[in-house]
Amino acid sequence: MTVDIHSMSDTYQLNNGVKIPAIGLGTWQTPDGDIAKNAVKDAINLGYRLIDTAAAYGNEVSIGKGIRESGVNRYDLFITTKLWNDMHGYKKTNEAIDKSLEKLDVDYIDLYLIHWPNPVGIRDHWAELNAESWRAMEEAQIAGKIRAIGVSNFRREHLDEILKTASLRPAVNQIYLNPSDMQEDVTSYNEELGILNEAYSPLGRGGLFNNETVVEVAKHYDKTPAQVLLRWSLQHQFVPLPKSVHRDRMKENAAIFDFAISEEDMQALDHLHGVAEMATDPDNTDF
Ligand SMILES: NC(=O)C1=CN([C@@H]2O[C@H](COP(=O)(O)OP(=O)(O)OC[C@H]3O[C@@H](n4cnc5c(N)ncnc54)[C@H](OP(=O)(O)O)[C@@H]3O)[C@@H](O)[C@H]2O)C=CC1
Numbered sequence: 001m002t003v004d005i006h007s008m009s010d011t012y013q014l015n016n017g018v019k020i021p022a023i024g025l026g027t028w029q030t031p032d033g034d035i036a037k038n039a040v041k042d043a044i045n046l047g048y049r050l051i052d053t054a055a056a057y058g059n060e061v062s063i064g065k066g067i068r069e070s071g072v073n074r075y076d077l078f079i080t081t082k083l084w085n086d087m088h089g090y091k092k093t094n095e096a097i098d099k100s101l102e103k104l105d106v107d108y109i110d111l112y113l114i115h116w117p118n119p120v121g122i123r124d125h126w127a128e129l130n131a132e133s134w135r136a137m138e139e140a141q142i143a144g145k146i147r148a149i150g151v152s153n154f155r156r157e158h159l160d161e162i163l164k165t166a167s168l169r170p171a172v173n174q175i176y177l178n179p180s181d182m183q184e185d186v187t188s189y190n191e192e193l194g195i196l197n198e199a200y201s202p203l204g205r206g207g208l209f210n211n212e213t214v215v216e217v218a219k220h221y222d223k224t225p226a227q228v229l230l231r232w233s234l235q236h237q238f239v240p241l242p243k244s245v246h247r248d249r250m251k252e253n254a255a256i257f258d259f260a261i262s263e264e265d266m267q268a269l270d271h272l273h274g275v276a277e278m279a280t281d282p283d284n285t286d287f
Pocket residue numbers: 025026027028029052053115152153174175199200201202203204205206226241242243244245246249250252253
């Protein structure tokens with residue numbers, strides 16, 4: 001999976017051969033309507049090719065419109081969406097996939113993820129329900145509705161469990177990843193299994209911009225804290241998904257291919273454990 005990433009258009013190859021862009025636009029809390037549509041159009045115009053959404057974000061319709069109005073060929077874009085917590089199980093997952101296809105108004109989804117492994121409501125049967133959702137997702141991939149399937153917020157035990165019945169291995173595990181919480185136990189296990197690490201909240205939701213180390217490292221390269229955080233992600237071969245609804249910030253967040261953080265500075269950033277918020281415990285979610 002190791003490749004050199006030099007520009008927005010560079011990709012990694014997932015374990016099923018599908019190519020995924022090295023950076024994407026996040027859209028959690030991007031309001032549905034013109035804001036979401038224009039954010040997607042701006043991002044695509046700036047060179048972003050991966051858009052990350054979810055049924056739970058409530059903005060799939062506008063994201064689909066943004067994609068269509070962007071003027072870029074659908075085949076050159078990579079759209080991720082996710083199965084929400086009230087739709088686990090075989091039948092409901094099939095319905096959720098069809099609903100996302102309909103809302104996005106696309107012929108296929110590039111990457112479809114189980115959003116959370118063990119939410120309230122499925123707790124007594126999480127392993128069985130994830131296996132059933134996975135079976136539906138595998139069938140949808142074989143049917144051509146989805147190009148790659150994966151998971152999100154999965155820990156080792158959730159991965160181990162799904163692999164007991166899976167015919168297709170997850171291609172991606174999307175997790176909370178930034179210098180405040182590297183989740184090394186999960187990222188190393190993903191790597192061992194050939195599962196790509198996608199980094200959500202790569203900016204620490206803004207909570208790392210004033211951190212002394214981040215500010216200091218940014219000065220070494222004449223870059224902003226946001227750019228250093230995203231470059232850190234790239235150098236770990238995580239796919240960062242920075243969210244913004246502002247064109248100037250999207251542009252700033254994409255200007256990370258003209259410098260490299262030194263090993264010493266990478267190590268300084270690696271040790272920021274706990275300065276922003278930590279990842280939500282997937283076994284302790286009540287949403
Ligand atoms: N699978 C999962 O469970 C989860 C997935 N995600 C995905 O990951 C994406 C990113 O994570 P998210 O939690 O949104 O947080 P991020 O770490 O991407 O931070 C987003 C925040 O930073 C601001 N921001 C972005 N760029 C800049 C900049 N250059 N300078 C200053 N402020 C900036 C944004 O504001 P503004 O928009 O106003 O610019 C927003 O408030 C989500 O949008 C979603 O797609 C997120 C959480 C959970």
